[in-house]
Amino acid sequence: MHTAPTVSFRRIALLVAGLSMFGPFAIDAVFPAFPRIGNQFAVDKLALQQVISVYLLAYALMSLVHGALSDALGRKRVIVGGLLVFIAASIGCALARDMPTLLFFRALQGMSAGVGYIIGRAVIRDLYAGDEAQRLMSQVSMIFSIAPAIAPIIGGWLLGWGNWPLIFWFLVGFSTLLLAVTLLWLPETHPPQARLELKPLALAADYLAIARNRRFLRLAGAGALGFGGLFLYIASAPAVIIDLLGLGERDFAWLFVPTIAGMSLGAWFSGRSAGRISGERAIASGFAVLGLSVLWNVGYNLFTDTPQVPWAMLGLSLHAFGTALIFPVLTLRILDMYPRQRGSASSMQAFSVLVTNTVVAGVLSPLLSRHGLHLALGAAAFIAAGGLLWWLELRAMARSGKLAADQGQ
Structure with missing residues (x-):
């Protein structure tokens, strides 16, 4: 396994979390x-x-490319290139003077x-395996989950000092800082001898094979x-708040802080449980909280009109907690299915999340x-569908005998 002994566990956690946040x-x-924006345009x-x-x-479509590029060209090179494009696009958003221009640079x-x-x-799985990878993934989730909480708060503060383009100038500064830290801290975790040749037809065949895999x-x-x-609640934040x-543009913390608190606590429990309880039990606990x-x-909204x-936010904390218990375990199992194509597997998982989020938004x-x-009934439908898929996975594992083997570890 390729490792980077000059970079500490904590530094990798902070760096990958920061890269995941922007x-x-x-x-x-x-x-x-x-x-x-609505008034101006x-x-x-x-x-x-x-x-x-x-x-x-745009995020969803390009997610199919990023992982494969990193499998062929190396992780660090693709991350640096993506940050440079993001900085240029953020400048374009800040300078936009009409809606079509803003939408172009948002894309x-x-x-x-x-x-x-x-x-x-993929960097995490390149460097670590097993319980150690789950602990790092959980630490990254804890730090990464700060972004949805503080982003609208910072956005509201910036609006108190200037107009909406100031938000995009802030993104320029944040991503520039990430670029500098990436150049200084991030080792190349995918060495040339482990890289795959970039062939579009072969890549399409790989993606098709992953997409047709029932377990995936x-x-x-x-x-x-x-x-x-x-x-669904995050995308509906302006309507909810x-x-x-009936709150104002500086009150988005009421939605995002309880969400982030639940996600951070769930990620902490996920990291603490690594090696102590099986992945199946962790996921079952997560769906129980969901x-x-x-x-x-549903109960609260049935009995109140206002x-x-x-x-109104307590259910979101529980939802975030349960999601944070589930996601690290599911992610590592997907990456372990494709040891030579972790970038592509990560891309396909991200694509599934992003397509879902695009439909939601x-x-x-x-x-x-x-x-x-x-909103409550919509979220309930999503949770029920996700729970059904996990139940089907448990049945498949039981038929193959893998469930008993995993629980005996």
Whole structure:
């Protein structure tokens, strides 16, 4: 196994978490600016939602390329290239003077934003295995989960000092800092002798083989759908905070802080449980917590017409906690299925999450965000579908005898 002895475990955790943060940060930091962008460009809420949807669609499509490029060219080179493109795209967003220009550069942001998230997970698995990899993945999740909480808060603060382009100038500064730290800290974890030749037809065949693998579909689907219910609230943040709760553009912390608290705590428990309980038990615990979040969200919205903080947000904390328990274990199992194609496997898993999120942001959020109960039922449907896929995976493992072997370890 290729290792980087000059880089500490903690430094790798901080670096990979930072690289994973800038993509989601570019989604959530913009939410508080929606009213101002709409007023300046004279567009409605549906058009504003495309600021997110266009970004996510480009992110999803390019996620299929980033991992394969890193398998062929090396991890560090692709990450550095992606950061350079993201910086240029953020400058374009800040200078945009009409909606089509803003959407063009948002798409360019999305095309480059996935390099840190997708390739960072492959870096972890390049360096570590087993329980150690799960602990590092959980530490990264804890740090990474700060982004959705602080991004809208920072966005709101920046709006207090200037207009919405200031948010994109902040992204320029943040990604430039990441570029400098990457050049200084990140070792190349995928040496030339381990790289695959970049052949488009062979790459397409590999992706098709992964996409047709039933086990991959069960594992990736369970994670994507479990997170999809949480992302429904994240994508609907302007409607939840401003319309349903009647709060202001600087009050997005009411949604994101409880979410991040749940995710950080869940990631901490996931790291502590590595090597102590089986992956199956960790995932079962995660789905049990997700079930509790459904009971609270649906029950609360059935018995109130005017949701109030903090009670309206308690279910989100539970949902985030359960998701953070599940995701590291599912991710490592997917990467372990393809030891020579970890970049491609990471890309395909990310693609499944991003396609789900794109549908959520572009279709489901506008339909469901007018009422708290509709959002709660939508999240419940996602959790139920994810739980069904995990149940099917358990049945497949039991038939193959792998479940008993894993639980006996």
